Amino acid sequence: MNEWLANLYGVTGDADYLKTAEAFNQKKIFDPLARGEDTLNGLHANTQIPKMIGAARQYELTGDARDAGIATFFWQEVALHRSYVIGDHSDREHFFPTNDFAKHLSAETAETCNTYNMLKLTRHLFGWSPDAGAMDFYERALYNDILASQDPEQGMFVYLMSLKPGHFKTYSTPEDSFWCCVGTGMENHAKYGDTIYFHNDDSLFVNLFIPSELSWPEKRISVRQETKFPESDTTRLDFQTPAPTQLALKIRWPAWVEKISVRVNGKKQKMSGAPGSYVSLNREWRNGDRVEIRLPMTLHTEPLPGTTNIVALLYGPIVLAGNLGTNGMPSPYARDQLDLAKIPDPEVPVFVSDQKTFLKKNQGDGRTAGVPDKKSRPAGRRDAGAVLQGKSRTLLGLLERRQRGGLEKQSRANFGGGRPLFAGGLGRKIKWQIMHPLKQPAKLLSGCKLSKMRKNSYEFSWQVKARPLKEGDGKGADRGVDGFLKFY
Numbered sequence: 001m002n003e004w005l006a007n008l009y010g011v012t013g014d015a016d017y018l019k020t021a022e023a024f025n026q027k028k029i030f031d032p033l034a035r036g037e038d039t040l041n042g043l044h045a046n047t048q049i050p051k052m053i054g055a056a057r058q059y060e061l062t063g064d065a066r067d068a069g070i071a072t073f074f075w076q077e078v079a080l081h082r083s084y085v086i087g088d089h090s091d092r093e094h095f096f097p098t099n100d101f102a103k104h105l106s107a108e109t110a111e112t113c114n115t116y117n118m119l120k121l122t123r124h125l126f127g128w129s130p131d132a133g134a135m136d137f138y139e140r141a142l143y144n145d146i147l148a149s150q151d152p153e154q155g156m157f158v159y160l161m162s163l164k165p166g167h168f169k170t171y172s173t174p175e176d177s178f179w180c181c182v183g184t185g186m187e188n189h190a191k192y193g194d195t196i197y198f199h200n201d202d203s204l205f206v207n208l209f210i211p212s213e214l215s216w217p218e219k220r221i222s223v224r225q226e227t228k229f230p231e232s233d234t235t236r237l238d239f240q241t242p243a244p245t246q247l248a249l250k251i252r253w254p255a256w257v258e259k260i261s262v263r264v265n266g267k268k269q270k271m272s273g274a275p276g277s278y279v280s281l282n283r284e285w286r287n288g289d290r291v292e293i294r295l296p297m298t299l300h301t302e303p304l305p306g307t308t309n310i311v312a313l314l315y316g317p318i319v320l321a322g323n324l325g326t327n328g329m330p331s332p333y334a335r336d337q338l339d340l341a342k343i344p345d346p347e348v349p350v351f352v353s354d355q356k357t358f359l360k361k362n363q364g365d366g367r368t369a370g371v372p373d374k375k376s377r378p379a380g381r382r383d384a385g386a387v388l389q390g391k392s393r394t395l396l397g398l399l400e401r402r403q404r405g406g407l408e409k410q411s412r413a414n415f416g417g418g419r420p421l422f423a424g425g426l427g428r429k430i431k432w433q434i435m436h437p438l439k440q441p442a443k444l445l446s447g448c449k450l451s452k453m454r455k456n457s458y459e460f461s462w463q464v465k466a467r468p469l470k471e472g473d474g475k476g477a478d479r480g481v482d483g484f485l486k487f488y
């Protein structure tokens with residue numbers, strides 16, 4: 001309400017609309033946020049985000065800094081401290097205490113409408129102050145939640161993106177279900193182009209690595225981006241302009257890339273900066289100029305906040321998921337989004353690893369969704385990360401069961417990669433296939449390696465043991481078993 005009424009004021013200039021918009025700025029929610037207090041625990045999550053988009057829009061029309069502060073503080077809390085690794089948040093549609101993540105890996109996590117709205121809010125904030133951290137969040141949520149929310153076979157939509165190990169996606173049906181997330185879901189997939197580029201008078205920001213063509217008539221310049229990201233770690237920008245044009249090209253250096261490499265017309269550029277920033281090429285661009293960007297991806301982990309034994313596995317910005325097969329799995333299409341929430345989950349495997357190395361690698365580093373948090377946080381507070389825990393079992397990476405071939409098809413139907421296939425089993429060595437054209441085997445953790453299987457397919461195998469845990473096994477955090485640390 002406070003957004004569209006503000007928009008009506010923007011269009012008509014009639015102050016009555018602004019006054020009415022402001023009447024919907026809920027004091028109970030706005031006042032603590034204005035003071036920098038997060039009182040969101042227990043609130044229905046997606047009821048709040050649109051109010052913040054309204055606050056953001058009002059700031060843009062009135063310049064009232066209080067509204068900007070409210071929207072910005074809310075964004076920081078939700079994006080950086082309340083989100084799961086996939087960039088979405090909420091369990092059973094509600095916010096929960098940030099030290100309680102381990103209790104919130106249910107079949108009802110991560111409503112996709114929320115991400116739809118958080119991305120919208122991110123665009124407003126980025127428009128005020130271009131920040132690479134905001135785009136790191138945007139990218140994480142776009143690929144791992146939004147892109148993953150559409151059924152590649154029938155085009156149906158996910159409402160709640162379950163992070164429960166062994167669970168699966170539940171899709172809408174063409175005629176018998178029309179959830180909120182079906183409405184926003186349809187919009188989501190028409191919006192992939194809207195945040196790739198931003199500009200101001202003299203700069204062009206390249207935020208996302210998505211094949212696209214940009215036309216900027218005022219500058220008489222067009223840029224064509226060609227890439228197979230994230231299947232490939234390179235992207236290419238080709239300039240077309242009838243006359244030389246001075247412009248600062250600002251390329252996002254994602255937080256997940258240690259070293260970015262940029263070439264202009266084949267010549268390597270010296271780049272200053274750091275991950276989580278924009279590198280700038282300020283020059284006169286000529287017709288036919290070509291920029292090649294390489295963003296080397298690595299396998300890495302992110303811990304679930306407040307835990308050292310629950311982690312997600314990522315490759316670049318892509319959260320890896322496992323395919324556990326379809327045994328006992330019903331058709332994923334449902335009339336009600338909760339119809340399948342109580343289906344019993346299968347036994348899920350656990351990884352066993354070397355204690356010292358693993359724990360060291362998994363200390364919380366105060367960030368979520370790969371976004372460095374510039375704010376200082378109270379001691380002991382962890383940020384959102386990721387997740388895989390079943391009743392008493394844990395798995396690295398997100399597990400999901402889908403119909404055979406589903407994951408692979410989905411990858412191809414969309415951006416061409418990034419979703420892994422899981423080919424392991426209980427009591428056996430666990431293997432991950434990662435659909436990325438790595439140049440050579442890469443190491444992740446002690447005892448893990450990647451090796452080539454076939455064209456564009458790599459196997460990620462653990463050299464350590466993996467076996468199922470029995471109920472109640474391994475209690476007492478970080479207890480070593482057979483020389484290994486068990487993550488449960």
Ligand SMILES: [Zn+2]
Binds near residue numbers: 112113114181
């Ligand atoms: Zn929804």
